[in-house]
Amino acid sequence: MSCEQGFFKSLHGKGLRLTPQRKEILSALHELDQLATAEEIFQYTQRKSPHLDISTVYRTLELLKKFQIVTCLQGNDGQYRYELVHTHAPHVHLVCRLCGRVLEAAIDSLEPFVSCMQGQYGFQVDVNSLSVGGLCRECCARMR
């Protein structure tokens, strides 16, 4: 698991440690392989490590975020959701404001925007953690 190696290096560089709990959480993120809340990740770890605490999940996610191994976004409901950065192709999330469903979308068409923000405002967009609200096809249809 190359991700774990990278994580270990990042940790080691700062005098931090690779514990079984951290491995377990990283592994849960891999296996879930989609946006997941801290609670969902926690539930997942419980099968194998029933003593792992949810506060450890939060602390580890915080760490993974710092090292840019996971990104995090907030859904409809205000909860944070996490996913590994490099397992899928880069994408943005489309979050429906009615049904809350989340789609992944390609980022090619975003290029002009990203360049423009860089050029005009010196702002470097985190494409990986972009979350876009709106109406999904189904909810659009339902509204007429």
Added chain:
Amino acid sequence: MSCEQGFFKSLHGKGLRLTPQRKEILSALHELDQLATAEEIFQYTQRKSPHLDISTVYRTLELLKKFQIVTCLQGNDGQYRYELVHTHAPHVHLVCRLCGRVLEAAIDSLEPFVSCMQGQYGFQVDVNSLSVGGLCRECCARMR
């Protein structure tokens, strides 16, 4: 205040009422004239209406959101922030992930993306409530 009239009509159409508290909150949004948290809006109302309760602020913002009079986004810190939809030109918010500062940016360059999401996924992007994470010019510079 045309906004208030629109609000009144929306309310009246559903058998709801325009109360002094709701006026006060709408007025606070106008005068703050920028993204503000429920708490900030609440604080602002306290000068003139010290008995207005924060739960009323939350309930009113919910209502204003339903009528699309305000939009709401979540900043760096997980708090919701609100602003009136039609007082500024349409814009997106650039939220710096380090310093938390929020810039307003023009939306022209976003057009290809919006069309593409519509075409490919049938997803109708809420441009007005788009919040984009990244690094601002200053924080970018500070990182080297």
Added chain:
DNA sequence: TTCTCTGCAAAGACTTTGCAGTAGG
């Protein structure tokens, strides 16, 4: 008069923190 709205207080949902014992490097 009617029924929505408000203030108050309390509960709720999610996340963070303090601490003392545990264990990675």
Added chain:
DNA sequence: CCTACTGCAAAGTCTTTGCAGAGAA
């Protein structure tokens, strides 16, 4: 062996809800 990490419990933060009295239409 040192000090970061964990589980536990408790506290925090922001937001929502229940209720009885107040007040807009």
